[in-house]
Amino acid sequence: MAEQQERMPVMADVARLAGVSHQTVSRVLNDHPNVRAETRERVLAAIGELGYRRNSSARALVTRRTGVIGVVAFATTHYGPARTLTGIEHAARAAGYFVSVVTLNEVTRSEVREAMEHLARQAVEGYVVIAPKRAVIEAMPEWAGGAPVVAVEGGEAPDLPVVCVDQRGGAHQATRHLLDLGHRTVAHIAGPRDWLEAEERVAGWRRALEEAGAPAAEPRYGDWRPRSGYEIGRAMAAEGALPSAVFVANDQMALGVLRALAERGLRVPEDVGVVGFDDVPEAEFYSPPLTTVAQDFTEVGERAIRVLVDLLGGGGAAGPPAREVVHAHMVVRSSCGAVRR
Amino acid sequence: MAEQQERMPVMADVARLAGVSHQTVSRVLNDHPNVRAETRERVLAAIGELGYRRNSSARALVTRRTGVIGVVAFATTHYGPARTLTGIEHAARAAGYFVSVVTLNEVTRSEVREAMEHLARQAVEGYVVIAPKRAVIEAMPEWAGGAPVVAVEGGEAPDLPVVCVDQRGGAHQATRHLLDLGHRTVAHIAGPRDWLEAEERVAGWRRALEEAGAPAAEPRYGDWRPRSGYEIGRAMAAEGALPSAVFVANDQMALGVLRALAERGLRVPEDVGVVGFDDVPEAEFYSPPLTTVAQDFTEVGERAIRVLVDLLGGGGAAGPPAREVVHAHMVVRSSCGAVRR
DNA sequence: GCTCCGAATGTTAGCGCTAACAATGGTCTG
DNA sequence: CAGACCATTGTTAGCGCTAACATTCGGAGC
CATH class of the missing domain: 1.10.260.40 (lambda repressor-like DNA-binding domains)
Structure with missing residues (x-):
């Protein structure tokens, strides 16, 4: 050569x-x-x-199509977002597109805006944005400058196509499962307030309690990280605010809770039942193995691309924006114990 | 608008x-x-x-520069690769480049080749490849078609610029630490045989044992996943092949080991000392909190881009290919216990 | 045999930009 | 004050490709 x-x-x-x-x-x-x-x-x-x-540039110049999809990603060191990103990339490549990625340090309006502008400079044909905060979702169409945008985990965005997991349903199942085991009520350690996923999980938890007529204490809010679960778990135990069951908004925080309980000599599930959310690969090997809610992140990524590619191809003037909801399902392990009557 | x-x-x-x-x-x-x-x-x-x-296409057409760096990534759902990818993306963006990503399902010659070809179709100016297997490293320059390539975690690639963590040094430290605690010897649960990182960690472990004149049993090989650590841990315990200390090649497998030991009623660190590798954010909250070796993945990503951008700018005909080694350092927690004399 | 048609191929004109060169006009120097 | 020089701006010619139109030619239809 x-x-x-x-x-x-x-x-x-x-x-x-x-x-x-x-x-x-x-x-x-x-x-x-x-x-x-x-x-x-x-x-x-x-x-x-x-x-x-x-020569792709010459071709793009004359066809006015770069064949590039811009992805704005966040928290890619976490299992869920990382899997979603992988799903997006594979699906996009299979559909003949290139994927240009920008990863955010934090989800703020200015960071998302900057990311989308960076991608615009590359003339991406459309965007997939994993930015699960309301303040950001609302401003996205404006920043896209006319290019189609698909929001991943965007809750109920007003006029944006959205692909998300049924967080509420998953949280409902988890809470319900604990109630069915005989617990009088279930405490909740939530994700940060401004996160749509956290809100949805709170909503699902609350609904399950209401349906059962169980009392609902105010949830405690963590930041998704193990440390926050640890600290909240410790605080709850110290205050005697710990009921017999806790639904934690993600597996990482649940790990922190398990640690905090272990340090106080509390046994899981005998003294406290714990359920997480996400089903990270490690969850099965926590002590004890964690009951949790699994999400098909790959599916989410794939559907996001499917929606975007449709928009790119078909013009997209077909009715209201798409809304794809991916099912979540429980994975029962030993952290919530057997049925007690 | x-x-x-x-x-x-x-x-x-x-x-x-x-x-x-x-x-x-x-x-x-x-x-x-x-x-x-x-x-x-x-x-x-x-x-x-x-x-x-x-219009970026028109500009690229006439300047013959697309401003795109192609990244071939693997195992991005794991903490290390994900962090590295983020570091790469940030550094590239700061240097004014776009990042196009392809994620591999497995590291095989054909997958890497296909990924690089996909990126070539987009006319990337250079490649960063996270593909830590020897068979792949060797073939990369050929596939790049003259464009510069930087290998991340590429071991000692013959004529390819490489950025990597000092795996061997980290493994040596970890093993040495256990020996210093008074353990007669240290067993090793390694990563897959064809992974350069796994090989390096084995080498560091072995050297530390040799220096101490400690007997070295053949390492057991896992696949990086928690389950493999769990199964190997169980097998070793069942066979009575468990010494008083184990150095596990990554934190995920170490988690599996902790689980296996817990199930057999063995206490860590009293009965067995365990050290991992990677320092994932969860490691601090394992039961018990895991002593491990931290790598600065972000630094790796940044340096990879620095090397590539130099190559892209300076022509790159300056001596032998760069080789950047990032330091690793131990993080001591409770899984290996205090000094016993 | 002549027209007409459509398959196969060629020719031309940009897409929007940058590089190279040209032109302009003012300032400086001797 | 002529000539040189430099800062500033304009003009022209592509980069490599695709779309649109033009051309050629063999066969069908009358």
Whole structure:
């Protein structure tokens, strides 16, 4: 491959070698009809011989399509977002798109705005934004400058297509499961207040308690990280504010809670039943193995791309924005014990 | 912003509004000297008024630079790779580059090759590849088609710039720490055989044992996942092959080991001392809190971009390929106990 | 045989931008 | 004050590709 360094071959070089016009080469590359089979072969052979690769910039310039999808991601070191991102990337690639990623340090209006502007400079055709805070969701269409946007975990965004997990249903199931085990009520350690996912989980928990006529203490709010679960768990135990069951808004915080309980000599599930949310791969090996709610993050990513690609292809003037809800299901392990009557 | 839908403004529109030639607009945008301050102001004002944004494809076509760095990532649901990816993205963006990502399902030659080809279609200027297997590292320069490649966690790649963590040193520290606590020897649960990082950690462990004149049993090989740690831990305990201390090649497997020991009624650290590797955020809250080796993944990502950007800018014909080694340091918690004499 | 048609191919004209060169006008120097 | 020089701006020519139109040619229809 010594000639590669000299000058990349262009379409005209292929055309010359194949004895056709450059337009015919273009037709072959774009699968146009009306190219004789024998001509196509010749062109393909020339392409192979020269190691020709079409110049994407020139193509994008004239077609006005870059084939790039911009992804604004957040908290990618966490299992859920990371899986979602992977799902997005795979689906996008399968659909023939490139994926350009920006990861946020925090979800603030200015960071999201900056991220989308960065992507706009690259002329992305559309956006997938994983930014589960209300303040951000609302401002996104404006920043997109006319390009389609799909919000992942966007709650009930007013006029934005959304793909999300049924957080509320999952939280409801988890709480219900604990109530069914005979617990009089269930405490809740929630995610941060301004997070849509946290709000939804609170709502699902509250509804399950209401349906059962169980008293609902005010939830405690953590920050998703294990430490916050640990500290809240410790505080609750110290205050004697610990009921016999706790629904924790994610597995990481649940791990912190387990640790706090262990330090105080409380046994799980005998003294306190604990349920988490997310089903991270580690959850099965916590002490004790954690009952939790599993989400199909890959599915979320794939659906997000499906919605976006539809929007990109079909023009998108078809009724109200899509809203895809992915089901969540419980995974029962030993942290909530057996049924007590 | 109603006019956006009609037709995106181009440089000529800005020029007309500002009363200059399009070339002057281009000069302003590219920070050329020799533009009168007052003219620059007028152009900037026109840009603002029209909401003009330069067409990246046209620019790329003529400059022959897309400003895109291709990243081949793997195992992004794990803490380390995810952090590295984030570091790469941030550093690239700060350096004015876009980041296009492909995530691999598995690290095989064909997958890596396909990923790099996908990125080549987008005309990336260079690659950062997180693909810590020897078979893959070797073939990468060929696939890059002349574009610079930086390998992350690439061990000692023959003629490829590499950025990696001092795995061997970290493993050595961990093993040494256990020996210093008075353990006669230290068992090792390693990562998969074909992973460079796993090999390095084995090497560091082995060297520490040799230096201390301690007997080294053959390591057991896991797959990085908690389950494999769990199963190996169980097997070792059942066989009575468990010494008083174990160095586990990552925190996830260590979690599995802790679980296996707990199930058998063995106490950590009293009966068995355990040390992990990675310092995932959860490690502090395992039962017991895990002593482990912390790696600065963000630093790795940043350095990888620094090396690549140097290569992209400076031509790169400056001596042997770069080799950046990031330090690893121990984080002592309670899983290995206090010094016993 | 002549027209007409459609398949196959070629020719031309940009897409929006930057690089290279050209032109202008003012300042400095001797 | 001529000539040189420099800062500033304009003009022109592509980058490599696709879309639109033009051309060629063989066969069908009358």
